[in-house]
């Protein structure tokens with residue numbers, strides 16, 4: 023036989039017995055892989071069967087002529103209701119006919135379309151809920167990831183009739199029936215000896231169960247008869263193509279096949295990957311993934327390079343279909359990797375071996391190392407050897423769906439949790455156990471712990487803005503002890519307290535009072551304890567109450583407040599708006615706080631800023647007859663006394679009003695506020711005209727800046743691209759305010775300029791228009807995310823000059839309010855803005871315009887200067903005391 027030239031164990035020339043024996047034991051894949059290790063990338067595994075593990079063999083067997091060689095009868099085992107589906111068709115022609123009907127439902131464009139992708143995201147959110155509920159204990163992700171995959175695939179096949187097995191026991195039963203199926207041996211007998219199977223099927227039943235899935239059959243037969251599923255579903259397409267000769271049974275069979283194909287593959291793939299990520303040796307990768315996710319909250323799952331690398335490496339190391347995909351050498355025979363093979367030889371490649379044999383492409387192949395996918399060198403070779411979804415015309419049609427499911431789930435989980443293996447798990451349980459085509463963990467369970475929930479949450483959880491700047495760690499707890507001695511350790515209380523700028527003792531006491539439980543208040547070892555068992559989710563809820571009572575400013579709801587305790591009163595001193603508001607003394611914690619006043623430390627810069635604002639505010643309020651304000655109802659808008667001046671400026675805070683009043687006293691005739699003009703010209707033509715004039719403007723100005731911007735890299739064209747993109751989006755969406763922050767940020771990221779100072783300069787000119795003053799607050803979070811340095815501040819101010827120059831001289835007076843907002847929101851520091859104010863420059867606009875804008879800014883700059891010197895003298899007095 024020409025096969026004699028192919029390396030392999032001696033017995034393979036005569037018998038397949040060893041191969042079959044290993045298949046029965048669920049070790050076929052690892053057996054063949056061992057053979058590859060021993061004999062190389064081409065190995066004879068039976069008298070007429072050869073396995074390969076090279077890219078060239080993959081290309082020949084699976085891609086030649088489009089869809090490669092014909093499938094072998096092994097696939098008969100997957101026939102459903104006596105029908106052949108796309109997967110089980112053996113020859114090219116039948117396959118192509120079916121694929122033409124189906125393929126477009128699995129195209130990426132269909133998967134990422136809203137109703138389809140939303141369904142997946144919804145299910146990922148449900149999975150996360152289960153993780154959150156299991157904090158302090160463990161979650162069997164083997165089961166729940168299969169439920170997730172089941173619910174996702176049925177959503178894609180049948181929406182709105184998809185399953186909800188993550189929450190419904192009844193649906194979960196259907197998943198279990200398929201996932202815990204144990205029919206491997208029975209089906210192997212059917213494959214290797216159909217006659218024996220026919221004759222002794224009943225006796226065999228006693229030793230090896232056949233595949234019986236009545237619940238799944240019932241569900242699919244019922245559901246696939248529905249004619250009103252969503253347009254993106256597979257079922258909708260199949261019903262629309264009955265003219266191609268599909269009857270109801272064909273439709274049901276195709277649906278059941280895809281359902282089965284979509285559960286174990288994605289479920290097991292995710293399960294092996296999460297297990298690996300949870301190992302101590304992989305913690306660094308998990309951390310890196312978390313960092314990427316936390317840095318890019320809400321990012322499109324397809325634009326996260328590290329997430330992509332993690333998924334690729336997961337599928338490389340643990341391909342859910344790891345075993346050989348058998349094909350027949352076509353008529354006339356073929357030559358593969360230099361070996362000539364007669365027709366009808368069974369040839370195959372198995373993903374596991376294709377991924378782990380070539381050490382040049384995948385050095386250290388058995389090691390999980392996602393970073394290898396980030397190296398541009400060898401990228402093409404790695405992709406050529408990536409075989410998890412097979413290749414060619416008969417490769418996985420569900421690939422985009424599977425990747426979307428995997429990425430969305432990992433994104434949802436690892437932006438919230440750290441996962442660790444549960445101590446009850448042994449590594450043997452996670453060994454690969456072959457099923458008929460896929461492979462699952464031997465123990466059929468995978469317990470993971472979620473003790474360290476790393477993700478940050480918004481301090482105000484009612485704010486969903488991903489760029490909200492005030493974040494804290496989610497509360498983590500650990501239950502210890504038993505019976506009467508059971509207690510809850512709040513693992514990260516110090517960190518949370520620090521984020522809220524409150525002593526840890528306040529938080530733990532608050533929990534104690536709310537739960538009626540004993541606590542410790544000054545643990546030397548940072549072990550903050552509450553007696554009894556309390557779930558982290560419950561404490562998180564209680565924490566919301568603490569934040570609202572003892573942290574948030576009652577007026578502006580900003581959490582940057584200081585606690586002032588004096589004469590039996592507790593006030594919150596807001597650094598953001600300057601308001602002082604009283605804390606409710608009736609809460610027990612107030613009593614505790616009065617008795618435990620922390621020692622006073624010297625004011626930091628932020629405090630000084632707040633104090634300055636508070637002082638100015640106080641004066642302003644007095645003048646307006648508003649009193650001190652700040653009782654519990656003061657989160658309502660502060661009522662005005664009807665003064666016409668104030669009414670006009672009703673969108674101002676007290677400080678701005680004060681500056682404006684003072685500004686009127688200065689020589690600022692030409693910068694008179696004309697309130698009505700602050701909301702001028704929103705007409706479509708005006709906006710359009712302005713927008714259209716901008717790209718050239720960027721170019722011209724950015725060219726001037728060539729000198730100090732060289733190191734920014736990327737060239738000016740990328741900034742133009744960003745500017746033009748914002749304009750186009752604004753045009754398409756009917757206004758620049760409709761262009762979402764996250765989208766803008768992602769676009770900048772895509773262009774590689776999301777942290778560059780020039781980006782700020784371009785954005786100011788595109789995301790703002792005549793309504794800049796009202797537009798700033800909504801964009802603060804995103805602008806801050808881009809970066810904070812003197813260069814960023816200067817670019818922001820420069821961009822603003824250009825914006826005003828572009829708007830026209832009548833808009834220059836807006837600079838006072840603009841600067842006030844930048845300053846209030848820490849977008850510019852007093853040093854930078856003062857420096858900016860003292861020297862006109864022709865860097866961004868011509869010198870005359872630059873001077874005029876600075877002149878218009880004079881009231882703000884003067885206020886800053888005066889307030890600074892007042893503040894200094896106050897500090898001195900305080901220190902003297």
Ligand code: HEM
Nearest residue numbers: 108109283284287288291343347411412416418419420424
């Ligand atoms: C990580 C998840 C997945 C992996 C690794 C995977 C892998 C594969 C592989 C290796 C094949 C080729 C099998 C062979 O030639 O014998 C295949 C085929 C197929 N897969 Fe997937 N799959 C995954 C998810 C899915 C999903 C979610 C669906 C559908 C909902 C799906 C539907 C199919 C179908 C219908 C075929 C047959 C394609 C054909 O013959 O043209 N797969 N898959």
